[in-house]
Amino acid sequence: MSVDKQTVKRVAHLARIAVSDDEAEALKGDLNAILGFVEQLNEVDVEGVEPMTSAVEAEMRMREDVVTDGGKTADIVHNAPSTRDGYFLVPKVVE
Numbered sequence: 001m002s003v004d005k006q007t008v009k010r011v012a013h014l015a016r017i018a019v020s021d022d023e024a025e026a027l028k029g030d031l032n033a034i035l036g037f038v039e040q041l042n043e044v045d046v047e048g049v050e051p052m053t054s055a056v057e058a059e060m061r062m063r064e065d066v067v068t069d070g071g072k073t074a075d076i077v078h079n080a081p082s083t084r085d086g087y088f089l090v091p092k093v094v095e
Helices: 005-014 021-042 073-077
Strands: none
Touching: 005 021
């Protein structure tokens, strides 16, 4: 696949990027190089290769899943202008 100057200008327009004609010529070469690299990746044989999330084999450290209130109620409402029983008080906005 090859990218021409008109395609570069269209992509730039869709991305809301102002691109001059000289910049479009330079970007055309860059985009063609990127697409060439992607085509090379398509040629790699990955048959039988398992998907992985990391190049290093590692397991996540797990913690016990316990539901708590966090014990931070006083810290959370400390700077609120008005509170009652750990809740924010706000003025009524709908009549």
